[in-house]
Amino acid sequence: MEPVYVTALLLPILLSAVVVFIASAIAWMVLPHHRTDFRKLPDEEKARAALKGVAPGEYCFPHAATAADRKSPEWLAKMKEGPNAFVTVVPSGPPKMGKELTLWFIYCIVVSIFVAYVTGRALGAGSEYLKVFRIAGTVAFLAYASAHASGAIWLGHRWSRAIKDILDGLVYGLLTAGVFGWLWP
16 A cells, blocks of 8 residues: 655645634634633732733742742642632733734644644555545544643643533544545545
8 A cells, every 4th residue: 555645635734724724713703612711800900910010921829940849838838728820921912813823724734734644654545535534533633632631631721611622623623534535535
């Protein structure tokens, strides 16, 4: 069986990226399921004032720089007392949607390149639709969905949010699989 090279799969790579890009826009801008992903803080203005001047980046509190710090009675007391948080501070001003959408589209292309690589190595030209669909869909699903569980496990993201993101990833994986199955050489 001769492998199918990524260069022979440029059309499904680009088209699947476009289809996923459009599906994600619909998921986030039209469908209501992500509208409850983030909640308002009880005293938002006080929190905003406390974070004023903090440079964009990721922070946690209480913070412990070393393993020894995490064993200190002071740090353990702060952890027990709470609140404990992971905070992402983004640059001030309206979101630069052009930049984020461009990066998302590039990510969709990269995922599709890996889908093409794995599927092309596993199957030869002329493989039946369902075989292509299964392998391409599995790889795409893993790429679009698997990281969301670790956010719930390690960063305190609500499982309801992670599950919605995983289900979105399943849809993106199925769409990618459909395009690859349809356009498989």
